[in-house]
Amino acid sequence: MDPTLLLLASFSILALVFAATLFNVLREKRALGRLVESAVDFDAVQDAITQLPAPHQEIAAQLVEAINVRSTLDEALTKAVVRATNESFEPPLARRLITNMLLALVFFAPISLALIQVADRVVKTFLAAESSPSAQVYLRGQSDLEAPFSLLHSVFFGAAWLVAGLALWWALRWWLLRPEVREARFIRALLECAARLRPGVGAPVSARLCELVAPDRGIQRPVVATVLWFLAITAGWGILYATGSMRSQNAAQTVYDVWPKTTLIGTTEALELPAHAGGRPLPTAPQPSLFIDAESVRLGPQLLVQLDADGYLPERWMESAPDVSRTTKGYEVLEPLVIATNTTRVETLLDTLEAFGGRYRVGRYHLVARRSFVLRGGDKRVQSTLPSRVGTPIQAPGLVLRVTQRGVTIVEENTEILFADVAWRIRLREAVRVRPDLYGVEASAPVRVQADPALVYERLVDVLGAADSSCMGTVDCGLPGLGLEFVLQSL
Numbered sequence: 001m002d003p004t005l006l007l008l009a010s011f012s013i014l015a016l017v018f019a020a021t022l023f024n025v026l027r028e029k030r031a032l033g034r035l036v037e038s039a040v041d042f043d044a045v046q047d048a049i050t051q052l053p054a055p056h057q058e059i060a061a062q063l064v065e066a067i068n069v070r071s072t073l074d075e076a077l078t079k080a081v082v083r084a085t086n087e088s089f090e091p092p093l094a095r096r097l098i099t100n101m102l103l104a105l106v107f108f109a110p111i112s113l114a115l116i117q118v119a120d121r122v123v124k125t126f127l128a129a130e131s132s133p134s135a136q137v138y139l140r141g142q143s144d145l146e147a148p149f150s151l152l153h154s155v156f157f158g159a160a161w162l163v164a165g166l167a168l169w170w171a172l173r174w175w176l177l178r179p180e181v182r183e184a185r186f187i188r189a190l191l192e193c194a195a196r197l198r199p200g201v202g203a204p205v206s207a208r209l210c211e212l213v214a215p216d217r218g219i220q221r222p223v224v225a226t227v228l229w230f231l232a233i234t235a236g237w238g239i240l241y242a243t244g245s246m247r248s249q250n251a252a253q254t255v256y257d258v259w260p261k262t263t264l265i266g267t268t269e270a271l272e273l274p275a276h277a278g279g280r281p282l283p284t285a286p287q288p289s290l291f292i293d294a295e296s297v298r299l300g301p302q303l304l305v306q307l308d309a310d311g312y313l314p315e316r317w318m319e320s321a322p323d324v325s326r327t328t329k330g331y332e333v334l335e336p337l338v339i340a341t342n343t344t345r346v347e348t349l350l351d352t353l354e355a356f357g358g359r360y361r362v363g364r365y366h367l368v369a370r371r372s373f374v375l376r377g378g379d380k381r382v383q384s385t386l387p388s389r390v391g392t393p394i395q396a397p398g399l400v401l402r403v404t405q406r407g408v409t410i411v412e413e414n415t416e417i418l419f420a421d422v423a424w425r426i427r428l429r430e431a432v433r434v435r436p437d438l439y440g441v442e443a444s445a446p447v448r449v450q451a452d453p454a455l456v457y458e459r460l461v462d463v464l465g466a467a468d469s470s471c472m473g474t475v476d477c478g479l480p481g482l483g484l485e486f487v488l489q490s491l
Contacts (some may be wrong), residue, residue, distance in 0.1 A: 006110035007158035013106055014165045021169065025176045028053055032189040035060065039196035056186055059083050063190055067197050077194055084187050089179040107166065114155045121148040167229055174225075255373050256478045259382045265289055265368060271341045273370045274458040276465020278481035279384030283335065283366065288327055290356065290365075292340040292457075297352055299324050299336075304356075313348055318355040328360045337385065338365045340457045347453035349460075350490050353390045364389045364485075369461050373476040380478065386464045386486060389446070393487040398438045398445025402491065403463050404452045419459075425466035425474075432467045432482070439482040446485040453490050460488075 031051045038048040042064065049060045059080055066076035090096065125144040129137045175181070259281050267273060271293040291298040297305050297313075302324055305317045328334055336356075340349055353365055366385035373380055400411035407418035410431055417424045417431075432438060437445050447467065451460055468481035 006114045007154070007162075009110040010107060010158065010162050011165070013110075014162065014169065017103070018169055018172070021173050021177065028182070029185070032056075032185060035189055036192045036196065039193040042197070045193065045197070055087050055089055059087065059186075060190065060193070063194065064197070067194060077191065080190050080194075081187055084183055084190065087183075089182040089186075107162065108159075111155055111159050111162065114151065118148045118152050118155070121145075121151075171225055255375060255475075257375050257380065258479060259380070260284070264381075264383055265337065265339060267291075267339055268293065270294060271339065273339065273368065273383070274342050274461040275370050275372065276384075276462055276469070277371065277471045277476040278465035278468030279367075279369060279371075279386045280480055280483060282337070282368070282383055282385055287331065287335050287337050287366070289337045289339055289368075290352070292338070292344050292349065292352060294341055294343060299327060302327065307348070311343070311345060311348060313351050318359055325360070334360060334362050335364050335366060335387075336362060337368050339368045342456060342458035344457040345453065346451045346455040346457065346460055347490065349457055350390055350451075350453075350488060353488075357390060367461060367464070369465065371476055371478075373478040375478070384481070386461065386468060386481075387484075388464075388486040388488050390488050392489075393446050393448055395446065397448035397487060399432070399435060399447045400450065401447060401463070401467070402450045403455060403460065404491070405455065408463055425462075425469075428463070428466045429469055432484070438484055444483075444485065446487045448487045448489060450489045450491050 031048075031053065034051060035045065035048045038044040045064055046061075049057055049064065052060060062083070063076055063080040066079070091099070122145065125148075128144070265282075268291075271291065288299055291300075294311055295307055296303055297307070302322065304321045304324070305313060307313060328336075338349075338353065353362075356362065357365075365388050367388055368383050368385050371382050371384050402409040402411055407416055407420075407424065408428055409416045413431075415431070417427050421427070432447075438447060449460075449464065464484075464486055465481070468484045470479040470481055471477035
């Protein structure tokens with residue numbers, strides 16, 4: 001059920017209680033007014049007595065009878081006032097307790113139902129997360145828990161207004177329907193009725209008695225209660241304001257220190273790694289590192305080829321490159337780490353990886369980039385990898401991305417995400433998140449990336465990292481990526 005409807009139901013019940021309280025007050029005042037107005041003869045006043053509430057009828061009837069038989073007016077009034085002060089003008093304790101319990105249930109039942117819905121959604125999310133692949137657990141936590149906590153916020157917001165409304169209703173009821181006020185209204189009606197039935201007759205004893213027993217009917221107590229309530233609300237607001245910095249920290253982007261301790265791959269000053277918020281941790285098994293800077297391509301310290309002045313590879317460069325079979329021979333599965341500088345062209349990158357992989361039978365490459373996220377005690381800097389292949393995918397791709405200088409195009413949807421849009425990373429990430437076939441524990445469909453040859457390596461890694469990110473906001477949350485498998489091709 002919609003929580004908004006539940007909140008409206010609670011406020012509707014509160015409005016009905018307000019209306020019922022005002023109706024009871026007006027009905028009692030009307031009955032007492034009718035008693036006074038009909039006190040012109042004894043027959044008319046008898047009819048008016050039958051319209052009074054139950055606690056009033058017997059006392060008013062005895063007063064009218066005593067005045068009718070020509071008893072002393074002072075004595076009749078004194079007896080009536082004494083009986084009125086001894087009469088209880090509220091229901092028995094057991095009935096009041098039951099009524100208050102039922103009212104509390106009626107008031108808070110809709111809000112309680114909304115809270116039960118929140119708990120049910122959280123439990124369902126937890127059970128679904130237990131049976132989901134590990135890569136989807138955090139994503140489900142972000143997407144599925146957002147709605148319950150938004151609902152929780154709405155419920156508590158509505159509950160605060162409901163409690164405020166209950167406080168106002170209680171103040172109104174205490175002011176108009178508490179036993180002392182009903183007693184004072186009734187005694188005044190008796191005095192006015194007796195005065196109209198016996199005009200000109202004095203009653204000094206009963207007048208003095210009324211001055212002694214008359215309760216306070218002013219609004220001082222409701223005003224004091226309202227002021228105290230607002231002071232309490234102000235004190236609560238002050239506490240929330242004082243703890244605002246702590247709450248803002250709790251509401252900030254969550255940061256997780258889940259990365260393993262790995263040895264950072266050293267780079268030269270001329271080689272600047274790109275940065276992004278996606279990818280996997282570095283492989284635990286050591287792999288050779290393929291360095292591509294602005295001047296050369298190296299496998300570890302071994303120079304493979306020198307780039308020309310424009311950063312391009314010479315033709316048929318692999319034929320003249322030194323043999324590094326001895327370096328690559330000891331690996332059961334060769335998956336080199338690729339460390340390229342930001343300004344490397346995609347054309348140079350793909351040509352290098354394709355030629356090197358064709359000669360040494362590379363399974364896939366790990367494109368290395370740097371990550372930095374905030375932890376207590378300072379920033380944490382690690383390196384992540386984006387698993388990628390070059391050429392034709394082994395299995396049918398689940399998603400095709402076309403990357404140009406202008407932006408990213410999702411080919412299946414014919415949707416173009418422009419780099420000029422400040423939220424392009426978020427849009428690309430959301431497009432990937434709705435495709436659970438692309439990530440998971442078992443083998444998933446690869447993502448084919450068709451890149452413009454003139455694109456720089458920094459932009460390519462930025463696109464891959466945005467698609468592979470597990471972080472919701474723009475701040476790096478420190479979580480590993482979704483684990484996408486990319487297949488790189490040239491346009």
